[in-house]
Amino acid sequence: MYTDHAALDTASAIATVPASVGNVGDKHRQSYDETAAKAIAAADLQSFQPSGEDEHANFHGLVLPTEEERNTLRRVAGKMPASCYYLCAVEFAERASYYGCNQVYKNFIRAPLPPDGNGSGATKPGSEYTAGALGRGAVTATAMTEAFKFLAYALPVYFGWLADTKYGRFKMICWGVAVCGVAHIIMIISAIPSVLMSGNAIGPFALSLYMLSIGAAQFKPNISPTIMDQSPHKVAHVVTEANGEKVIVDPEESINSVMLWFYLLINIGACTGIATSYLAKLVGYWAAYLIPTILYLLLPPLLWFLNPRLVKQPPGGSDLGNVFKVLGDIFAHGGLKKIGREGFWELGLPSVRKAAGSTKTYNYDDQFVDDVRRTFQACGIFMFQPIFNINDGGLGAAANALTAGMKNEGLPNDLLDNLNSVSIVVMVPFMNHIMYPFLRKMGIKWGPISRMTFGFALCTIGSIGYSVLQYKVYQTSPCGYNATTCAEIVPEGSPSLSTVSISLYSIPVILTAIAEIFVNVTAYGIAYSRSPKNMKGLVASINLFTTAISAAIGLACSNAIQDPYLVWVFGGCTIAGAVLCVIFYFTFRHIDQEEFVINTDFSDMKRDSDAESDLGHSDKKVLADEKKIPSKNSIEKSYSVMRRGG
Template sequence: MPVAAFVSVGYKQREIGFQRDGRHVLVENLNQTSSICWGGCPAIWTTFTPFYKMEKNNQGEIVEPVYTATNTELGSVNQLAEEVVETERVPSYDSDIDTKHEVSTTINALGPEPTEEEMLTLRRVSDSLPKAAWMVAVVELGERFTYYGITGPFQNYMQRKRGFGAHAGALDLGQSTASALSYFFQFWCYVTPILGAIIADTWWGKYKTLFVFSLIYVTGNLILFVTSLPSSLDAGAGLGGLVTAMIVIGLGTGGIKSNVSPLISEQYTNTKFYIRTLKSGERVVVDPNQTIQSIFMVFYMCINVGSLSAIATTNLERYVDFWAAYLLPFAFFFIAIAALVLGNKYYVKRPPMGSVIPQAFRVVFAAAKKKSFDAAKPSYRQENGESEVPWTDLFVDEVRRAFIACKVFVIYPIYWVVYGQMLNNFVSQAGQMQTHGIPNDIMQNIDPIAIIIFIPIMEKLVYPGLRRVGIKMRPITRITLGFFFASCAMAYAAIVQKIIYSAGPCYDAPGACPAALLPDGENYAPNNVHVAVQTPAYAFIALSEIFASITGLEYAYTKAPTSMKSFIMSIFLFTNAIGAAIGIALSPTAKDPKLIWTYTGLAGATFVAGWIVWFGYRHLNKVEDELNVIDAEYTAELNATLMHDKEKADLERAHKTAIVDEGVEKVF
């Protein structure tokens, strides 16, 4: 009797088996789902019987077959099984997607590929996000909870002297020195990602690098907590402990920052456009590039949910002490470590590619000599009788894309100088106004709250609405808008500072005149301005982050070669370090009554930078899809290789576990 092979693929399931003598023998059944015979009993199966890949929806209901083939066409179980792909889906942003007609995923066969006309006329939507991506997001949430939990009280901890209540501090360094130390920490945190990226891309891979540097990170948090205890401050260990903690935490966060955002994006492995039908009957194009944009929206949402920890830590600072403010984030970071450990078996882990970074620099050098990247390609060199090189034409194209991204990043440092104001000078500005019982450093939490509100509005209403009327918010457009909103934030901050200087009791010397001395004889009252007037500045910063910061992360990932994702991400993050260095240089101006000019100068510089981005790089909007195709081709090839290895291992396991009775031969 002929042996008939079957494969059934459905929602969160995979089955491999065979049928003989009218009896169905299951070789492997993952997730305890049942096999399916479509259109009749097993007895009708013959040599030319069609076999189907079947599908179940979320409720376990069988839906229409999505693939047919005969065993003569497929040849063997091994050939058919090679095509099987396991899929796991979670809810997507597009809640109206008809899950009853989700098809099983096969390599390059998520659905019908759109025609050129459909690409131009059909609406584009995001794909579903895999479960592993959400688990990486939890890692980022835990890390950011810790980071912002400790940095929220930093300015008061460094600037003010020891005491209790709304004006308490610890080290009494003054505003200028405290701002400089704050910028140093920001600088260090964005230099170290280069080290983390090189280690990940060359030797360890992203997952191992994340785990090891997380242990370094938590060690730094422990140092900060211990040295902020009253006994440590009494012993004079506060400043030394703070600087040591800054160095260790900065080293740890460097290994995390450069790898966590590429890791979350790599959990989504599709690189092809395909057609999907919604419940409404509308046919849409599922856009992998838009999906990556959505992933970074989720990623940034987690950053800002985590950053709300500063609300808790600044209140702990005021009503308990700084040691309590630093204990909470230290303990919370273990959630991030737990998410790393528990998600280990779910993550897509691309192996390190070896020393490709020096090779990339050799490509840039070869291209620079002849002022053309094409001249660095092996095909060009062969045609012109030049020496052979160890890279491919495709690698040169990838390096060219990365070089384009790095050119865009050159203008970002001025943006990060503006962003840094929120972490130091804005905190001090709030302390110059009437806070009416709330800590002055709690005001910075308006920024993440605004982002949490604005991101769903942008993702669900603004961006889809613009796409419906034919307006595509390409990356350079979004980055330009981000710079303009940052400029608005600085202009508004200058206005607020003018209002403060125009109010009593101390006018342009807030909290530093005899008229403001409080009855305790030690503390000074702020000027008579309500702190709520500062709110719009944070809202402008939030909007600027959605356009400039999120898009920068997205651009760094989508334009980086597959073998250099972490490294190019670290280059983008390094622009933050340059911005911090500029901030250190500007910190002597962070004094009354010069602050108006500090904010005004930053507003003008950021506005000019926005126009430089637009006029210098807007042509890249027109070739956005073409640039991403290069990475899609390389990534698809890599994903196919990784999937082949995974399926090969599954088949080998099935071979070991297959049990057939009554003399039925094994077919594996």
């Protein structure tokens, strides 16, 4: 981390408040309001100063750890505000509607109306036919669903930028909810039996599908940064447990903890796919699309309730223009020869440019250039995710084609895909309450790159299973290497499925699902912490854009995602994932040693309700005074003072 030591004037430091946040128990750690209130109620701080007695510095009454304490004390997650968990509930309702429908899209598009069905896409009970409606085949199903996914994860780059610059994240979330609500209604209409049997369902369905992608693109890049905006833990600080143990309340652990719950609720919502799979097969697609729509109706009242209670980052104009100015300075002064080498980013530091004789006026400081460096590192990390996304469930509709040829014992062939969400629902509480606390207690820091590498490796191991299963299906299917469409080839009533049980499909699904906990949850924190304050929505959307890249690859390969090529469709991606996993670790492992930094502070903790009332407790009001809040750069300077002994 770059620190401008020359700019530090230790003689101007003023006295700080010696009070800490006090002793708290392990199960009763200070709440969000208490932490913020104590910080904001501290004396007027313009800078930091180490205490003469114990070499500690204070940040608004929070005791900053010394260098020794940072290396030796156990780190814990601080308590997060209730608004974080209400926002997780918002994500639950939105993802329940999204995944509840998404679960049945491929069969809806690929398979025709079952000959023994009721005209709504359902089959006769116990039938070996799969539910279906449009009968457009695997290639079209892959093309439409991957185009949907591409739009849902590519458009966030635009909407994330709009939220940062013009409209704000919360307003963009509300607009996305409105668009998706209309899309859900049109989708139900497209699945009504009379529309399906008329042969005209593809029009309204396609309209609703791509409207849903636009609404999701407005919602998705803004919800996770909004949750992390609520965190009061802006800097690591020392507290004393009831048993006398000193611990560090760690911003990274705090955010990781709440984002695990965020990811848990995403996947609880995604479990609605179990219900929609059965509804599609037993009742019809109109019912499968109705349930997610009902869940979606939870969103408007929940957002109305949260509106005055949230910390909302106002649109402040994107820092993107300044990013290009930094890059322009770097490349104008020999940066092209230093790409990937030490000293590249120093060429863009305002202090360096001014020392070299520049008279230009800079709208940013050296710390901003370091933030840009960290942002580009984050984007480099994200570029390894497309192959992970592909191996996590297969390329395009390949996994759906695999299960279509397996012995399903009367179950919907896409039912076991829901084990992805179920596995995450089971594992997240285990990781949050058992594994991560155990590692912290043992003093083991499992850094973000190590966690992501473990996830990449686990996903690669799981994806091997898809190739093996597809090979076995081809070997045992009555139609050999035409296993996916065998039911359409053999005479009606003849065996059309492989003897390989669909239950074996659960093995790769579970392994790749667990891998998501280590990769996706960590990526949320990286996107938030390694981006400038006015680019958090944009960087979060770049993280999401990696899914669009994997969807584009699936779209480009859609003609290959069919018999008899499916073994290599799975196998080729698995090999690529194994190679990139190794490259990823050795490229970014140094980041595990860096301190977690949040580019917001207490001055960003104002809620709408703070302007109107004290929510019943004036001492818990979270309203920061801009003049009392040191910048993040000041925190770095404070640590520099401690390292130099004052």
